[in-house]
Amino acid sequence: MFVSKKKVLRYFIALFIIFTLNFIIPRAMPGDPITNLLGENFIASETMIQELKIELGLNKSLPAQYLDYWKDIFTLRFGYSYHFNQKVISLIYMRMKWTLALLFPSILLGAIVGTLLGALSGWKKNNMPNKATTWVFLATYSSPPYFLGIIFLYIFSFKWGLLPFKGFYETGTLLDVIQHLFLPILIMSAFTASRNYMIMRGSVLIEKEKLYVVYAHAKGLYGNSILFRHIFKNASLPVFTLIALDFGFLLSGALFVEIVFSMNGMGTLIYEALLSRDYPVLQGCFLIITIMVIAANFIADILYSIIDPRVREKT
Amino acid sequence: MNNKRKLNRFGIFLVAMFVLIAILADIISPHDPWDRFEPYEKPNRNHILGTNDIGNDIFSELIHGSRASLVVGIGAAIIATLLGLLVGLFSGYFKGTLDEMFMGITDIFLMIPRIPLIIILAAFLNSSNWLIMLALGLLWWTSTARVVRSRTLQVREMDYVASAKCLGFRNSHIIFSDILPNIFPVVVPKFMLTVATAMISEASLSFLGLGDPSMKSWGLMINFALIKGGLVNEMWWWYLPPGLCIILFVYSIVSLGFSFEERKKVNLR
Numbered sequence: 189m190f191v192s193k194k195k196v197l198r199y200f201i202a203l204f205i206i207f208t209l210n211f212i213i214p215r216a217m218p219g220d221p222i223t224n225l226l227g228e229n230f231i232a233s234e235t236m237i238q239e240l241k242i243e244l245g246l247n248k249s250l251p252a253q254y255l256d257y258w259k260d261i262f263t264l265r266f267g268y269s270y271h272f273n274q275k276v277i278s279l280i281y282m283r284m285k286w287t288l289a290l291l292f293p294s295i296l297l298g299a300i301v302g303t304l305l306g307a308l309s310g311w312k313k314n315n316m317p318n319k320a321t322t323w324v325f326l327a328t329y330s331s332p333p334y335f336l337g338i339i340f341l342y343i344f345s346f347k348w349g350l351l352p353f354k355g356f357y358e359t360g361t362l363l364d365v366i367q368h369l370f371l372p373i374l375i376m377s378a379f380t381a382s383r384n385y386m387i388m389r390g391s392v393l394i395e396k397e398k399l400y401v402v403y404a405h406a407k408g409l410y411g412n413s414i415l416f417r418h419i420f421k422n423a424s425l426p427v428f429t430l431i432a433l434d435f436g437f438l439l440s441g442a443l444f445v446e447i448v449f450s451m452n453g454m455g456t457l458i459y460e461a462l463l464s465r466d467y468p469v470l471q472g473c474f475l476i477i478t479i480m481v482i483a484a485n486f487i488a489d490i491l492y493s494i495i496d497p498r499v500r501e502k503t
Numbered sequence: 504m505n506n507k508r509k510l511n512r513f514g515i516f517l518v519a520m521f522v523l524i525a526i527l528a529d530i531i532s533p534h535d536p537w538d539r540f541e542p543y544e545k546p547n548r549n550h551i552l553g554t555n556d557i558g559n560d561i562f563s564e565l566i567h568g569s570r571a572s573l574v575v576g577i578g579a580a581i582i583a584t585l586l587g588l589l590v591g592l593f594s595g596y597f598k599g600t601l602d603e604m605f606m607g608i609t610d611i612f613l614m615i616p617r618i619p620l621i622i623i624l625a626a627f628l629n630s631s632n633w634l635i636m637l638a639l640g641l642l643w644w645t646s647t648a649r650v651v652r653s654r655t656l657q658v659r660e661m662d663y664v665a666s667a668k669c670l671g672f673r674n675s676h677i678i679f680s681d682i683l684p685n686i687f688p689v690v691v692p693k694f695m696l697t698v699a700t701a702m703i704s705e706a707s708l709s710f711l712g713l714g715d716p717s718m719k720s721w722g723l724m725i726n727f728a729l730i731k732g733g734l735v736n737e738m739w740w741w742y743l744p745p746g747l748c749i750i751l752f753v754y755s756i757v758s759l760g761f762s763f764e765e766r767k768k769v770n771l772r
Contacts, residue, residue, distance in 0.1 A: 195610075202611040209620075217627040326761070330699065330754035332706045335725065335746040342734060386761060393765060433613060433646070437700075440618035444707050458619075462626055462711055470623055477616045485614055 195489060199482055206478045210471055211257045215250075222246065225267070225467060266475065267468035271461070276472035279457065284476065286453035289365075291442045294373050295431065298380025303420075303427050305381070306388025310423075311396060311415045322389070328382035333441040336375050337448035344371060372449050376442055380434075387430050391423040425496055432488030436481040511762050517755035521748075525569040532563035536719065545740070552740045556731040564719055565744050571720035572749065575636045576702035582640025583701070584647055584694045591651025592678050592686070596659055606652070609645045617642040618704060625713040632715040635708060639701045647693050651686055658685045688763075695760030699753045706749050721745035 214225050222237060225244060241247050245256050260266070266276040305325075309318050328336070395401065396419060404414045443455030450456060454473055461469035524531060533551075534540075539558040546553045552561040594605035621638045628634060658664065659682065667677050708714060709722030712730075716723065728734070728742035 198607055198610045199614070201607070202614040205611060206615055210623075213623060213627060326758055327750065327754055330703075330757050331746070331750040332703045332710070332722075334707060334710055335749070338725075338729070338734065338742070338746070346734075346737075390761070390764060436614075436616040437618070439616065440707070443618075444710065447711075458622065459711060462622065462713070465626060467626070470626055474616070474619045474623055477619050478614075481616050482614050 199486060203478070203482055207258075207261065207475065208254075210475055211254060214467060214471070215253075223467075261475070266472040269461075269466055269469045271464045271466040272469065276468050279469060280454065280472055280476050283452060283454045283457045286451055287439075287442060287446065287455065289369065290372050290376060290446065290451065290453065291439060293369075294376035294380055294442070295435075295438060297373070297377040299384055299427065299431060301377065302381035302384025303388045303424055306385035306427075307392050307415060307420055307423060309385070310389040310392025311411070311419070322385075325382040325385040328378050329386060332444070333375060333379045334444035334448050336378070337372070337445045340371055340375060341448060368449075368451075372445050372451060375445055376438070379441055380438055383430065383434060384427050387426050388423060391426050392419055395419045395423045425492075428488060428492055428495065432485050432492075435484040435488075436477070439477060439480065511759065514755045514759035514762070517751065518759065521569055521573065521752050521755075524566055525573045528567045528570055532560075532566040534560040534563045536560065536564040536567040538563075543736075543738075552744055553738070555727065555733075555741060561724075561741060561744070564724060565721070565748060568719050568721045568724055568745060569748065569752075571632055571715070571718045572702060572705065572722070572752070575632050575639070575705045575720065576698045578636045579639035579643065579701035579705075580694055580697040582637065583643040583697050584690060586641070587644035587647025587693075588651055588683075588686070588690060590644065590648040592655055592682065594648075595652040595655025596674070596678050596682065598656075602652075605648070609648050612642065613645045615642065618707065621704075621708060622711065622713065625708065630708075630713045630715060632705075632718050632720070635705055635713075635715070636701075639704055643697055643701065647690065647697065650689050650693055654686050654689045655682060658682050692760040692764040695756045695763070699757045699760070702749060702753055721749050 222241060222244075225246075245253050248256070264277050266280070268274075269276050269279060272279055302325075305321060309322055312318050392415070400418060401414060404418050409417070443453075443458060445451075446453045446455030447459045454477075457469065458473050460466070461473070533549075536559055538560065540550065540554050540560060542554055542556055542558040544550055544554040544558075550560050550562065552565065555561055555564070590605050590609065594602040617639075620642070621635065624638055625634065664677060664681055667681050672681075705714075705720060706722030706725070709720055710726050710729075712726055714720055714723035714726065722745070724745040725742050728738070728745075733741035
């Protein structure tokens with residue numbers, strides 16, 4: 189809509205380069221390419237390997253393989269996992285919804301809590317509660333999300349027995365799902381909120397020195413209404429950029445939190461694939477994650493141009 | 504103001520302490536981290552934090568682990584900062600086509616999902632701390648480049664740069680001795696935040712079992728403690744200290760970075 193052609197071009201170049209990288213990696217790495225393409229769990233006889241080589245097109249020249257690779261991508265054929273005995277794409281499809289169920293509420297919650305508290309913290313004087321919140325968020329910012337997960341899991345599930353230990357199942361009721369998702373979402377939200385909080389705080393600290401704030405004071409507006417009517421809009425712009433740029437990082441964080449809570453999402457899938465060196469699954473996940481990250485950036489660009497008219501005028 | 508200075512001093516003290524521990528690891532640690540004693544010992548006088556599943560002294564492991572963790576974190580941040588500095592300086596100073604090209608590359612790198620890419624690379628190659636450090640460094644320079652570029656765009660319009668141009672100094676001279684010192688206030692906090700991200704990433708990768716077993720880092724210690732049953736057996740002295748060390752070090756360096764940023768009133772994004 190409002191995104192410039194140059195940016196769209198960059199998205200496509202990024203997609204192209206990452207997908208090409210994904211083609212090169214298994215073929216350039218040390219070891220037998222057939223192992224690299226099928227995973228180390230796969231054992232076959234000599235004749236079968238020859239047949240598979242023909243089936244996978246490994247006997248063709250590299251450029252021909254490369255063309256086939258793109259054909260496969262456009263038809264969503266991401267290979268076959270011999271470890272899970274399933275098509276990679278259907279595996280990912282099954283797992284992805286749980287990752288998204290963890291990620292999106294956390295991003296939303298983290299954005300709301302982080303920006304609100306961050307704005308207040310940048311605006312108010314440096315009193316005791318303010319310092320304490322900053323300290324808590326800074327400590328959350330500094331910890332690996334999975335470690336927080338381990339500690340919470342230990343306290344809430346192991347010590348107090350309040351919440352379930354692991355995963356959840358397809359058959360559960362909504363209440364079950366909420367009960368199982370509560371801790372992971374709490375941790376991911378805290379993690380997201382801490383990053384937004386620090387940026388929003390810094391942003392408000394800068395904005396509040398500006399002249400329009402002085403003018404609002406002079407008009408006789410009260411403190412909080414200056415903050416929320418005038419400063420908030422301007423100061424929250426960097427947070428929007430951050431959420432888009434951070435999407436990949438947050439997604440990776442979610443993958444680790446999933447592993448801690450044994451959730452049936454993509455993180456656990458990647459972990460299982462890693463343990464058995466199931467390369468097709470790893471690569472499929474990488475491609476899907478790439479598409480998700482680029483899509484998130486694209487959406488953020490559109491949102492940004494809607495929120496900030498200056499960006500729109502430039503394009 | 505007074506309070507900020509105090510926080511700063513605390514951060515500097517902690518960072519210096521960890522660096523000192525890493526350098527003097529051989530002298531401070533009571534045992535060799537590879538020596539084997541009675542396994543699964545509780546904390547006692549001889550082993551302050553007990554021993555792990557194969558009988559290594561956990562306290563010594565912790566002290567030696569600071570080396571791997573700090574080297575990976577700081578090393579990756581140095582690579583990333585140097586790269587970002589160069590890209591940002593050149594594209595901000597020369598503008599035009601070069602800028603367009605560099606910023607295009609930066610945008611593309613920004614969109615690569617870095618941790619998944621490193622997971623794939625480490626799965627194919629035999630993972631080592633050097634590989635992780637290099638990969639983190641080569642993937643994490645983008646935001647530094649952006650910040651440096653926008654600062655360079657401001658600085659290059661200043662009068663003293665114009666006069667240096669009039670005096671006929673070479674471009675490389677102007678960039679490195681006139682503009683670079685003015686970029687430092689934005690680069691230093693960015694460097695610290697990069698160290699923090701790199702350390703957290705390293706710890707996360709080790710958690711997946713992709714760490715370097717020949718050079719135990721804090722992340723790898725947590726990983727071992729978990730898969731060998733440290734959590735289920737309530738051996739908090741095993742998995743908690745390395746995690747707390749990561750948090751404490753990252754906290755001190757991040758708070759240094761943020762207080763630097765607030766004092767200088769520079770916006771990093």
